[in-house]
């Protein structure tokens with residue numbers, strides 16, 4: 001079941017890349033396993049999926065430890081994609097490989113200080129609020145360059161790119177328009193020499209538009225694991 005969905009999704013990603021004239025090998029598929037148990041992750045792993053995204057830190061850490069115990073030596077990569085409060089930075093720094101949702105320098109500093117020395121640097125994307133929802137998380141486009149420069153200088157983090165979560169929309173064109181704004185911010189930072197390689201955008205309902213706009217990583221939950229019955 002999960003295997004079939006993953007195959008369908010890979011075909012969908014390949015078709016969107018072909019449509020956009022892009023190399024499908026340049027796109028990472030992140031399976032968002034939030035609310036699903038370790039068994040679901042194990043099934044996806046058996047179907048060749050290695051990168052997983054979690055929103056809730058505590059739930060994610062429990063799953064990371066469960067999979068480490070049940071599949072020792074498996075090449076799993078764990079991405080934290082949900083809000084990170086100050087009191088959770090230590091857990092994130094100790095257990096995750098990536099964080100996509102950094103939007104404040106204070107959080108980045110804590111993650112850098114708390115990243116255990118024996119682990120590789122924590123791979124970081126800055127979450128940017130492209131469409132300007134006042135209550136949404138994410139750094140504003142205006143504040144982005146200064147935050148990016150400061151985060152890039154932290155010793156135990158490696159700044160890889162940007163992440164965005166636009167308002168949902170049914171229209172491919174309006175989805176693509178917002179994603180292109182994120183793409184422009186990404187290109188601007190690279191023009192300043194930041195060397196970013198990751199543009200994390202697109203979910204089950206809008207990944208085709210995100211890929212058309214240049215996403216290098218799509219975060220997909222429902223199209224892999226089915227609909228969530230608990231909190232989203």
Ligand SMILES: *Cc1c(COP(=O)(O)O)cnc(C)c1O
Nearest residue numbers: 032055081203204219220221222
């Ligand atoms: C839940 C979530 C996803 C996956 O959403 P789906 O609609 O299930 O594909 C991706 N990114 C973030 C930040 C999420 O919270």
